[in-house]
Amino acid sequence: MASPLLVKTLDRKAGWPLAALFVAAAVIMTQSPASIDVPWALGAHFALKADSLSTFFALLALLVGAVVFCYSAAYLPRRTGNTSFYVIMSAFMFAVLLLVLADDVITLFVGWELVSIASFLLIARSGSGGQDGSVRTLILTFVGGLTLLTAVAIASTQAGTTNLSEILANDIWANHRLTELLAILIAVSAFTKAAQFPFHFWLPEAMAAATPVSAFLHAAAVVKAGVYVLLRFSGIFHSEPVWNALLISVGLTTAVMGALFAIQKTDLKQLTAYSTVSHLGWLVATIGVGTPLALAAALVHTMAHALFKSSLFMLIGVVDHQTGTRDIRRLGPLVRRMPYTFGSMVVGALSMAAVPPLFGFASKEGMLAALEQSSETFGNPVFTPLLLAVAAFGALLTFTYSARIIFGSFIDGPRDMSHVKEAPVSLWLPAALPGLLSIPVAFALPWLDAPVDAAVAAIGLESHSHLALWHGINAPFLISLAVLVIGCIGVYFRKPLLAPIERKQLLPFTGASVLHAVTEASKRYGRLGAGVANSFSPARHLAWPFAAVITLGVAAAVTGMDGAGLAPRVANTDRVMDLLPFAIIVACVLSLLRTRSRISATILLSAVGVGVTLQILMLGAPDVALTQFLVELLVIVMIMMVLRHQPRGFHPVRTRRKYWSGAIAAATGVVTFFGVYTLLGRHERPKLAMWYLQEAPGISGGANVVNTILVEFRALDTMGELSVLGMAAVVIAAVVASIPRERGVDTQPLLEPERNALPLRHLQRLLLPVLGLLSLFIFMRGHNSPGGGFIAALVAASGFMLVYLAKPADAPVVPKRVPFILTGVGVTTALVAGFIGMTHGSFLYAIHGHFLGQHLTTSMIFDAGVYLAVLGMVSLGINALGGESRPGADELPYDRPADTPVPPPTVRERKTDQHDRQRARNVETALQLAQAQAATKEDLK
Numbered sequence: 001m002a003s004p005l006l007v008k009t010l011d012r013k014a015g016w017p018l019a020a021l022f023v024a025a026a027v028i029m030t031q032s033p034a035s036i037d038v039p040w041a042l043g044a045h046f047a048l049k050a051d052s053l054s055t056f057f058a059l060l061a062l063l064v065g066a067v068v069f070c071y072s073a074a075y076l077p078r079r080t081g082n083t084s085f086y087v088i089m090s091a092f093m094f095a096v097l098l099l100v101l102a103d104d105v106i107t108l109f110v111g112w113e114l115v116s117i118a119s120f121l122l123i124a125r126s127g128s129g130g131q132d133g134s135v136r137t138l139i140l141t142f143v144g145g146l147t148l149l150t151a152v153a154i155a156s157t158q159a160g161t162t163n164l165s166e167i168l169a170n171d172i173w174a175n176h177r178l179t180e181l182l183a184i185l186i187a188v189s190a191f192t193k194a195a196q197f198p199f200h201f202w203l204p205e206a207m208a209a210a211t212p213v214s215a216f217l218h219a220a221a222v223v224k225a226g227v228y229v230l231l232r233f234s235g236i237f238h239s240e241p242v243w244n245a246l247l248i249s250v251g252l253t254t255a256v257m258g259a260l261f262a263i264q265k266t267d268l269k270q271l272t273a274y275s276t277v278s279h280l281g282w283l284v285a286t287i288g289v290g291t292p293l294a295l296a297a298a299l300v301h302t303m304a305h306a307l308f309k310s311s312l313f314m315l316i317g318v319v320d321h322q323t324g325t326r327d328i329r330r331l332g333p334l335v336r337r338m339p340y341t342f343g344s345m346v347v348g349a350l351s352m353a354a355v356p357p358l359f360g361f362a363s364k365e366g367m368l369a370a371l372e373q374s375s376e377t378f379g380n381p382v383f384t385p386l387l388l389a390v391a392a393f394g395a396l397l398t399f400t401y402s403a404r405i406i407f408g409s410f411i412d413g414p415r416d417m418s419h420v421k422e423a424p425v426s427l428w429l430p431a432a433l434p435g436l437l438s439i440p441v442a443f444a445l446p447w448l449d450a451p452v453d454a455a456v457a458a459i460g461l462e463s464h465s466h467l468a469l470w471h472g473i474n475a476p477f478l479i480s481l482a483v484l485v486i487g488c489i490g491v492y493f494r495k496p497l498l499a500p501i502e503r504k505q506l507l508p509f510t511g512a513s514v515l516h517a518v519t520e521a522s523k524r525y526g527r528l529g530a531g532v533a534n535s536f537s538p539a540r541h542l543a544w545p546f547a548a549v550i551t552l553g554v555a556a557a558v559t560g561m562d563g564a565g566l567a568p569r570v571a572n573t574d575r576v577m578d579l580l581p582f583a584i585i586v587a588c589v590l591s592l593l594r595t596r597s598r599i600s601a602t603i604l605l606s607a608v609g610v611g612v613t614l615q616i617l618m619l620g621a622p623d624v625a626l627t628q629f630l631v632e633l634l635v636i637v638m639i640m641m642v643l644r645h646q647p648r649g650f651h652p653v654r655t656r657r658k659y660w661s662g663a664i665a666a667a668t669g670v671v672t673f674f675g676v677y678t679l680l681g682r683h684e685r686p687k688l689a690m691w692y693l694q695e696a697p698g699i700s701g702g703a704n705v706v707n708t709i710l711v712e713f714r715a716l717d718t719m720g721e722l723s724v725l726g727m728a729a730v731v732i733a734a735v736v737a738s739i740p741r742e743r744g745v746d747t748q749p750l751l752e753p754e755r756n757a758l759p760l761r762h763l764q765r766l767l768l769p770v771l772g773l774l775s776l777f778i779f780m781r782g783h784n785s786p787g788g789g790f791i792a793a794l795v796a797a798s799g800f801m802l803v804y805l806a807k808p809a810d811a812p813v814v815p816k817r818v819p820f821i822l823t824g825v826g827v828t829t830a831l832v833a834g835f836i837g838m839t840h841g842s843f844l845y846a847i848h849g850h851f852l853g854q855h856l857t858t859s860m861i862f863d864a865g866v867y868l869a870v871l872g873m874v875s876l877g878i879n880a881l882g883g884e885s886r887p888g889a890d891e892l893p894y895d896r897p898a899d900t901p902v903p904p905p906t907v908r909e910r911k912t913d914q915h916d917r918q919r920a921r922n923v924e925t926a927l928q929l930a931q932a933q934a935a936t937k938e939d940l941k
Helices: 002-031 052-075 082-101 105-124 128-159 164-168 176-193 202-208 211-219 222-237 241-264 268-289 292-323 339-352 359-372 374-378 383-410 425-436 438-442 445-459 475-492 494-498 511-530 538-559 576-594 598-618 622-643 655-679 687-700 705-713 715-737 753-780 789-805 818-840 859-882 907-940
Strands: 035-039 045-049 848-851 854-857
Touching: 002 052, 002 082, 045 082, 045 105, 045 164, 052 082, 052 211, 052 222, 052 292, 052 425, 052 445, 082 105, 082 211, 082 222, 105 128, 105 164, 105 176, 105 202, 105 211, 105 222, 128 164, 128 176, 128 202, 128 222, 128 511, 164 222, 176 222, 176 241, 202 211, 202 268, 211 222, 211 268, 211 292, 222 268, 222 292, 222 445, 241 268, 241 383, 268 292, 268 359, 268 374, 268 383, 292 339, 292 359, 292 383, 292 425, 292 438, 292 445, 339 359, 339 383, 339 425, 339 438, 359 374, 359 383, 359 438, 359 475, 374 383, 383 475, 383 494, 425 438, 438 445, 475 494, 538 655, 576 598, 598 622, 622 705, 622 789, 622 859, 687 705, 705 715, 705 859, 715 818, 715 859, 753 789, 753 859, 789 859, 818 859, 854 859
Parallel strands: none
Antiparallel strands: 035 045, 848 854
16 A cells, blocks of 8 residues: 555655565564454455464565565666556565465465465556466466465365364365365466466566566565475375375476476576476475475475575576676676676576575485385385486586576576676675575574474474584485586587587477367367357347257156156146236237337337246235336336337348247247246245244344345345446446447427426426435335335336436436446445444345334345445436447537537547438438339339
């Protein structure tokens, strides 16, 4: 919230105070770890818990984020989109913190998806270069979101709670099949975020984003979200063979593959991005081992990777900032031109290459030691030499691409760099700081034992770490020594060794091409499925559901499924009085089939609705009947607004099509009748309906069961429908505004619109106060009698419709912004009512009380939100369809004072007028031709 104000005041320097806020938050977390648990909805809680594992990742995000924001204060250009950068980056930080601190699976999932959305926005804001990559990032991470949602939904329903700690401590994990299924789902979810094969390719494509985004995304944000989820669930899955095998195989494959791709790249950011993919593979494989030592090693390397990788990305940004390129082939010797940047990058690259005595060396030794324990995981030592050999090869490739960063950036380049200067201290120092910390941290490793052990304990295992640079001569040390020797030899012969594979495509396809093929196939399938309903023919729409119902009915009858037979008819389901609305409906439908006029068809269709309304009223549901009647009243006028832009009559239809459509319609009606007769007319009221009728008045204190269901018992459903209503209003406005409006060819305007509108103008003066009072009365009585916010809004909307009809020409009934304000305030009011309920139990919980002898409830606030939103949507529909004579006409002639000069017509208006005049001439010519032909025939007779 402070970001826009700070950017407006300080521009790019807003990074400094924001970084200070992050550091302050980190200090607070270390001093007073706490938890939050607020009831939300549907049994879920907004629960946050800062245990040792959550605190570890939260501190990582806050401190790395603080350094990145300090770097951004010098890196970003002045006055160029800095507000959006800092706002989205701050939201990114919030999403990461929400994810790692969540102690409720619903909150965890929300944080997970917010991380995906924030990363998408940050990549997309880079322009056309990041558009494809941002979309692919969103698709892949959303796939992981779906698998995570499936996993947490299964776990929470089986455990009977959404609390994460309680789920992890539940005995549902004794079910081996369930545990294996959830292990696979959680692993796949984490693979998408942690860029593991085959989801790895989104991470290098994210390099289109600005360098500060890349540094934060790779070091402490999205990719670490996947690592965190794997570690959080390792306490449950660490001994599951499917979990161990999946993580180790995928992790080591990704580590080697990512390292090999990194060596090929000449763009420094892409090279470093693939190095992140490789290191994430190391982390995933180490977590897959599952022992306490392995989990501790994964935590240590997570920290080491965050330090050297954030530093390398920002230092590459410094090189790009000073030279104008980050392509190795366009750089030159920069050692003397940028000595501080060179020294800082050497430290970061050596730490990434695991050269002693740096932090990266100690963390890599721990991961090799963890892989050495894989015999304990699989119960068979035969896999250990193979895993160590693969790890050794991956470590050699890591050393190679680390050296390539240094030599390619500062030594080997062919270009003259004599014009380049060292970057300002404010730019290179924040970039160098995380990498330089790899030196002192390496000598303070024993101080990390306690926090690392505490984090492993939070996972659910007991660890006794002994972090140090030297553990004697053992297998990990010998592997590291061999890698250093062979790596140095490879660096000496680097040019002939790297030339054959540089920028070569090793595989016949790429991940991006595979995803593109999948999305194109999905589009083709979608178009094929949409083609079924892509028609204005009612018969084509009815044919498919009719065929499906017939198929299901035949299958039920043949197989003898339960419910295929007819139960005895329920008493009082057939009454003589039901024939009255039935007769009205039949008469109107038969007339509707015969008419050729669009206006007559609309009136008859509305009359069918009136017949249905009468049937509902006779069944004892006056509130539903009133709602139906008011909807018919409003919709009929809106349909008339559309019809005036169309021909007066229907287009002629072939006889064969008439019979075919009639047969489909009749068959559908027969099937629907027997379906209703069988499913409703021969069964008693459902138990749930009876429960509402018997228990709802006592619980809610309201006798109107329909209204209390909508605003109390199922208020969350109504909240969703209210959101859809608001979105529909915006879509209606956008669609209608995009369609040019033209009068129908045979539409004749009224000769004296002012006089024609006089009766309705006088009537509205009498009716508007009555409708206003009636609307208020219906709203207030809705809790105990037929009424409520929805019906009251329809009554008030009828007043808006009357105002429109009383105008002599098209004109808005309210100012253009009012419908959007009403809709927005309505949805916000409903949300406020929901948060008020959280103080007494859960979201949208209805709080009851009495004031001046009247029973009041917070559900009335929610109902008021419904009232405003419905009013906003209806007024928007009236404004959109009848608010102006053509798009762009903000002012109408009869509303303009007489002395106001008329503005000259716009180019679009002139073209429209010319088009109208040409159409009028065409019509006049056609009439003259018809008259001449008639006269000729008469003469011949």
